[in-house]
Amino acid sequence: MFKKLIIYSFFILSSSILCGCGLETYQSGDLPSQKRLEFVKPGFTQAQTVELLGEPSFQNKIGPDNFYIYSKSIKKSRAFLDPKEIERDIYVISFDEKNTVTNIQHLTLADGHVITYNKDTSPVKGKELSVLEQLVKNFGRYDAGGRDSSVRQ
Numbered sequence: 299m300f301k302k303l304i305i306y307s308f309f310i311l312s313s314s315i316l317c318g319c320g321l322e323t324y325q326s327g328d329l330p331s332q333k334r335l336e337f338v339k340p341g342f343t344q345a346q347t348v349e350l351l352g353e354p355s356f357q358n359k360i361g362p363d364n365f366y367i368y369s370k371s372i373k374k375s376r377a378f379l380d381p382k383e384i385e386r387d388i389y390v391i392s393f394d395e396k397n398t399v400t401n402i403q404h405l406t407l408a409d410g411h412v413i414t415y416n417k418d419t420s421p422v423k424g425k426e427l428s429v430l431e432q433l434v435k436n437f438g439r440y441d442a443g444g445r446d447s448s449v450r451q
Contacts, residue, residue, distance in 0.1 A: 327355050327370040329387055335368075338391065342399040347391060348372075354391075364393040386410060 353365035375381035386407040
């Protein structure tokens with residue numbers, strides 16, 4: 299009897315652990331339909347492009363280059379592992395100084411580059427306090443009397 303209880307407990311525990319290891323899919327961004335994207339041709343104005351495709355994911359307003367970006371990315375993750383990008387579609391629509399389309403470029407996951415973060419050459423700015431510094435800094439900040447601590451007497 300006790301053996302069966304242990305075996306059933308083991309199966310229930312292992313099945314609940316395995317259920318937590320499911321595959322999750324995340325999508326960020328959204329693209330207009332392929333038909334609409336193919337309809338945009340060089341010579342379209344920015345207003346016509348936005349009317350047809352909707353607002354872009356990114357719009358460059360700095361510098362001489364004027365372009366819109368429409369993008370979609372799909373990532374999958376399993377349990378506690380880092381998400382892995384499995385699909386990426388980016389459409390870059392470039393405009394000239396007269397705000398008409400000059401070029402439409404389609405980029406995919408194969409066109410991307412992975413950038414690795416190196417903490418030795420890219421320090422993060424900010425001050426980290428030790429435990430003692432935190433205690434000294436917080437001394438006198440809290441009031442146990444129940445009155446408003448923002449009003450000092």
